[in-house]
Amino acid sequence: MKKLKIDLPEKQYDILIEKGLRRQFGSEIKKLYTNKKIFIITDQNVYNIYGEEFEKDLKSNGFEPYFTVVEPGEKSKSIAVLESVYDSLLDKEITRSDMIVALGGGVVGDLTGFVAATLLRGIRFMQIPTSLLAQIDSSVGGKVAVNLEKGKNLVGNFYHPDAVLIDPEMLLTLEKRYFYDGMAEVIKYGCIKSEELFRMLESYVTEEEFFDNIDDIIYRCCDIKRAVVEEDEKDTGNRMLLNFGHTLGHAVEKCFGYEKYTHGEGVAIGMYNITLRSEAKGETEAGVAESIKSLLVKYKLPYEMPEMDEEEVKKAIGLDKKSSSGSITLILVKRIGESYLKKIAKEEIVDYI
Template sequence: MHSITVNLTSNNYPIYIDSGLLEHIGDQIKKIYKGKKIAIITDSNVDKLYGNILETSLSKENFIIKKVVIAPGEKSKSFDTLKYVSEEILGFEITRGDLILTVGGGVVGDLGGFAASILLRGISFIQIPTTLLAQIDSSVGGKVAINSAKGKNLIGSFYQPKAVFIDPSLLKTLSERQFNDGLGEVIKYGAIKDENLFSNLLQYESKEDLLKNIDEIIYTCCNIKARIVEQDEKDLGERMLLNFGHTIGHGIEKQFNYETFTHGESVSIGMCIITKNSERLGITEKGTSELLEKLVKKYNLPCTVPDMNMEQMLKAIKLDKKNINDALNIILIKKIGCGFIKNIAASDIKKYIQCL
């Protein structure tokens, strides 16, 4: 079993990575939680696939369980679902000493973590992420949120889990597209921080080959994220590196109403466009954008968008909560494995986001 500790000023928590972990999850939780009650938040897809294994393992340890099942998909990161989940958990007469388990993709983790952060002013929660994106990204770092009509993730908090348990064997039931969606973020980690990860991804001969190394890949990504979050928990500096590809990516998701492209697909397009531009501007080493495009295409991710609306894109970037006054931070790479933050005047953004 791989393990990583996230060391924060207020608390430390472990991330465990092991194929088959879900079957022994009760035993693992017993080691770090001495209470009896556990409220599980999951979605109906994950519940159908893994609900029985989870409940069987928890019941063996005599935990008292309440399962709250939400509809799958981004629409569940809403006030309505938050209300439903909150009332169900309060109806279970949960106390501050009890535990919430979020079992699912980023939607369940974000919504469930946010519920945990506000119910009774904070109940401990454990993340059991079940998509690749959730295993390498959203379950680590404590950003939890729901969406507003004004934009994604605008209502939320920083609330760190008590632990993260990652079972890579759960990824076998993901569709090809969902799996590749997560790979978009894996490629991002390689591009900003780890040339070795990047070149390994280029070298795998098949999905089977990649899957043989998936525990290690997840470990590498979580490690990168953990080290970054340790330096900048509240996303005011170094953590912004994780937004490589996201400035344009968020604009694309918004323009296409979160329907045409998945998050990982939008980020892939964003990484490719911004790197082509930074290479043209002489900031990025020649040949880098070609390598990036090669890798993105290898995993069936897109690198361009046929009809990007520049006006809408600029509007989305302006509304991004990370932008301050007339300056904004964009993330570029000098070469593969070397990401950096560049502060630019808002009026210069067009140079970096045009489709070449």
């Protein structure tokens, strides 16, 4: 089993990664939590595949499990669903000494984390991430949130779990489009912090070979996120490096109404295009954009900037606002595995899009 320790001033917890770990989730939870009642929040897709097995496992470890199942998808990160989850847990008489478990992708993880952070002023929780994005990104680092009509993740907190339990085999049931979506973030980690990871991803010839190494890949991604979060938990400095490709990516997602491009696809386009610009300006070593492009193509991700109205793009980046004076922090890659923050005046962003 691979194990990482997250060590923050006010919270320490382990990330456990092992193929087949789902068969031991109950016994791993029991090592940290000994009360009977346990509250699992999941979505309908994940529940259909793993609900029964997990329930049996929890019961055989002496737990009394209560499931709350939400609809799959981003719409469940809403205030309305949040309230229905609070109600469901209160109906089941949850108390502050109980434990909540997030079983699902990033949506379930963010929603559950926010429930745990706020209900009864805070209840312990654990993350069992089941999508690639959740296993390498959203379950680590303590950001929890729900969306408002006005935008994504506008109500949230930093609230860490007691443990993150990862079974990479659960990715075998994930739809391919979500798998590739998560791959954009895996590639991002290689670009910003690990040439070794980047080269590993380049080297796999078959999907089988990739999956043979998936636990190592997940471990490396979580380890990079661990280090970044330990250095800058509250996201005021170097944690921003994790947003490589995201500014342009968000603009692409937004300009197409969040329908044509997934988040990962937006990030993929963002990473390549910003690097193309920074390379032309001599801020990135020659050839880096091409390497990123080849890896994106290999993992079935787009790289080409779609036709977009320049004004729309500026608007999506927040440049149209009166407050558009001031600065913006860009995340650039110097060479594969090495990245840095560059503060520029907001108007200069046009040079990078």
